[in-house]
Amino acid sequence: MAPLCAPASSIIYNDGHCPIPVGKMKYIIVTGGVLSGLGKGISASSIGRLLACRGYKVVPIKIDPYLNCDAGTMSPYQHGEVFVLDDGAEADLDLGNYERFLDISVQGDNNITSGKVLREVITKERRGDYLGKTVQFIPHVTHEIRRRIDQVGQAQEAEILLIEVGGTVGDIESMWFLEALRQLRQEKGAQDVVVCHTTLVPMLHVVGEQKTKPTQHSVKELRSIGINPDVIIGRCEVPLTEETRRKIAAFCDVPERGVISAHDAPTIYHVPRIFEEQGLTDFILNRLGLSTRENSLLLWNTFVDRLSNVQGEVEVAIVGKYTELRDSYMSHIEALHHCEAATGRHVKVRWIESEQVEQGVVKEPFLGVDAIVIPGGFGWRGIEGKIQAAKYARENKVPFLGICLGFQVSTIEFCRNALSLEGANSTEFDARAPHPVIDILPEQQGVEEKGATMRLGAHRVLITPGSATARLYGADEVFERHRHRYEVNPKYIPRIEEAGLRFTGRSEDGRRMEVFELAGHPFMVGCQFHPELKSRPSAPAPLYLGLVRAAIERRFGPKASGQGAPAAVVR
Numbered sequence: 001m002a003p004l005c006a007p008a009s010s011i012i013y014n015d016g017h018c019p020i021p022v023g024k025m026k027y028i029i030v031t032g033g034v035l036s037g038l039g040k041g042i043s044a045s046s047i048g049r050l051l052a053c054r055g056y057k058v059v060p061i062k063i064d065p066y067l068n069c070d071a072g073t074m075s076p077y078q079h080g081e082v083f084v085l086d087d088g089a090e091a092d093l094d095l096g097n098y099e100r101f102l103d104i105s106v107q108g109d110n111n112i113t114s115g116k117v118l119r120e121v122i123t124k125e126r127r128g129d130y131l132g133k134t135v136q137f138i139p140h141v142t143h144e145i146r147r148r149i150d151q152v153g154q155a156q157e158a159e160i161l162l163i164e165v166g167g168t169v170g171d172i173e174s175m176w177f178l179e180a181l182r183q184l185r186q187e188k189g190a191q192d193v194v195v196c197h198t199t200l201v202p203m204l205h206v207v208g209e210q211k212t213k214p215t216q217h218s219v220k221e222l223r224s225i226g227i228n229p230d231v232i233i234g235r236c237e238v239p240l241t242e243e244t245r246r247k248i249a250a251f252c253d254v255p256e257r258g259v260i261s262a263h264d265a266p267t268i269y270h271v272p273r274i275f276e277e278q279g280l281t282d283f284i285l286n287r288l289g290l291s292t293r294e295n296s297l298l299l300w301n302t303f304v305d306r307l308s309n310v311q312g313e314v315e316v317a318i319v320g321k322y323t324e325l326r327d328s329y330m331s332h333i334e335a336l337h338h339c340e341a342a343t344g345r346h347v348k349v350r351w352i353e354s355e356q357v358e359q360g361v362v363k364e365p366f367l368g369v370d371a372i373v374i375p376g377g378f379g380w381r382g383i384e385g386k387i388q389a390a391k392y393a394r395e396n397k398v399p400f401l402g403i404c405l406g407f408q409v410s411t412i413e414f415c416r417n418a419l420s421l422e423g424a425n426s427t428e429f430d431a432r433a434p435h436p437v438i439d440i441l442p443e444q445q446g447v448e449e450k451g452a453t454m455r456l457g458a459h460r461v462l463i464t465p466g467s468a469t470a471r472l473y474g475a476d477e478v479f480e481r482h483r484h485r486y487e488v489n490p491k492y493i494p495r496i497e498e499a500g501l502r503f504t505g506r507s508e509d510g511r512r513m514e515v516f517e518l519a520g521h522p523f524m525v526g527c528q529f530h531p532e533l534k535s536r537p538s539a540p541a542p543l544y545l546g547l548v549r550a551a552i553e554r555r556f557g558p559k560a561s562g563q564g565a566p567a568a569v570v571r
Contacts, residue, residue: 025153026288027193029181030164031227033218034200038235039271041094043198043262044164045101046272049300050281051160052102055293059158060098061149062091062111064166065173069115070108072454080327084481084533088457093330094164096533100334101272103536109152114173117144137176145180160288169197169222182226194287197222197229198262201236201244210236210244212251219252230287231258231280239263257283267337269304269537272297303537306341312560314370314551317350319357319389321382326351331532332375332403338540339548343561347548354385366392371399371523371551374406376483376530380429387413394418394524399550401543402526404484408438410526411488411516414501421492428486437496439489441512455482460508461515461529467504469515469525472542480514480529487528488513523550 028051030044041062048058068074071082072090083096089108098106121144125135133140153161163181167174185193199215219229232248234240240248240261249256260280265271275281276297285292316336322328336347350369356362366372372393374386386406390413393400402410408426415424415437423430426438441455458479463470470476488496488503493513497503505515505527518524525543535541549561 025158026160028162029195031169032198033169034214036168038198040164040198041097042268042271043233044162045097046275048162049101049272050276053297057159058162059156060162061152062094062164063177064092064113067115076322076328077325081330084483086458096331100536112148120144141176142180146184178225191289194284195227195229196231196233198233201234203237212247215248216251233260233262235262237264303341310340310344310346313346313348314555315348315350316371317352317366317369318373319352319354319386320375321354321377323351323353329375335532335535335541335544338535338537339545342540343548345552354382357385357388358382370555371547374402376404383429397522399523399547401547407526407528411437418499426486437489437492438486441485441487454485461505464504468517469504472546481533482529
């Protein structure tokens with residue numbers, strides 16, 4: 001079916017420099033108020049899932065008002081994990097939600113930041129593109145925002161463009177984005193743009209009443225800048241009462257059908273079902289003048305049902321450096337959820353701070369776990385704790401998956417303790433290590449700028465036929481996403497492999513080690529890439545699935561994982 005968006009040639013010019021496409025593309029804008037962390041990203045992803053299930057091509061955009069050009073230089077403590085895309089862009093973690101919910105791969109252009117917008121405006125000013133005009137936020141910055149939005153819609157042939165605005169209404173840094181969206185709605189017309197506003201509806205347990213004042217004030221703030229919401233998504237502990245719905249509808253000037261309860265759910269994957277049961281999809285389609293082409297929510301509901309009916313439990317330890325903020329490992333958590341539905345077993349996560357392992361704060365931190373994961377990270381802090389975790393998994397034959405930094409510290413541990421290479425280390429942590437078994441990538445030497453300079457994005461990985469990894473993927477080559485500056489030092493590879501740690505995945509040119517497997521271990525696998533970033537509800541990351549199945553077999557016995565082939569044992 002032909003897309004609803006306009007052809008690339010259908011352009012008008014508001015100031016001679018900022019093309020705004022004209023066509024039938026529809027827009028859904030998701031904003032938030034009261035406070036951050038209400039789940040705008042999950043609301044937006046759920047709306048996108050529901051509309052995609054009705055047969056429309058939904059393209060998501062995340063607007064982040066921070067001045068960083070991308071999320072790549074920010075600490076995970078600042079903004080959660082950095083989600084790397086196929087094209088190498090380092091983006092906000094909400095793009096991971098979009099990919100998982102919509103089962104798509106997005107691009108760097110789908111994440112618009114203040115840094116990107118302002119850098120482009122200044123670049124144009126320096127080139128003289130504005131022909132001597134005084135460059136201002138209105139119209140130049142707002143037009144640049146709109147140009148980027150519609151460029152994404154055109155390039156990706158969107159029928160419905162789903163735009164989430166980060167932060168909360170009233171934040172100074174997001175004002176020009178909201179003004180650009182106000183202009184967009186005015187130009188396109190209310191029939192082509194739906195605004196969904198997510199707010200907090202707290203309950204005072206002393207009186208047992210849901211309070212609507214925060215929502216009323218948030219909507220008032222939104223309307224004061226010229227944007228009237230069509231849908232109010234009330235974030236709450238328990239479902240909104242009919243009285244609360246009526247009150248919000250009356251005071252915020254929206255239909256009662258447009259007041260949606262976003263109450264606590266067992267998992268984020270239940271939210272589309274909750275929205276659908278309240279008629280949100282039909283309300284939005286009717287509001288946009290669209291009809292239902294199909295209704296394919298059955299597969300999503302099947303996944304949710306499987307996730308809701310897991311039996312038995314295995315415990316997986318995640319040994320990280322940023323465990324105080326769980327969003328730092330969001331994609332790992334979701335990959336485990338996907339494995340739960342695939343295996344029918346609940347995966348309990350034991351969070352272990354690697355610094356505490358290193359300092360001996362926790363006695364026997366790994367006792368009783370069924371599997372261990374060491375995720376990625378940067379810097380020397382907590383490294384020795386991660387090395388201890390890898391040693392414990394190797395010596396006690398606990399299923400293990402090392403990812404990126406986890407791949408590297410596992411190699412260091414093996415060289416120290418299996419090869420007796422005293423002082424083996426990475427030059428990231430010790431520039432004068434006597435045995436630099438992990439060293440900086442050749443092309444990274446001399447790089448000074450930190451932003452977008454690592455080895456990033458999807459790269460081809462060649463897998464050894466017949467290996468455990470090849471069996472898990474069902475293929476001898478894969479494309480996985482990378483984010484690193486260091487690699488296994490080629491000088492040590494023959495000695496490492498001779499001792500039993502075999503590199504069964506390599507880069508296309510054969511120079512870089514991508515996957516290792518430990519011979520004789522039930523499941524000890526490391527990968528330089530990030531498999532969690534491409535895990536989907538319908539297709540769990542193969543290495544994670546192999547790990548969870550190995551954990552199930554460790555806990556419940558050899559045939560308990562429900563797979564046709566045995567858990568990936570390296571012979």
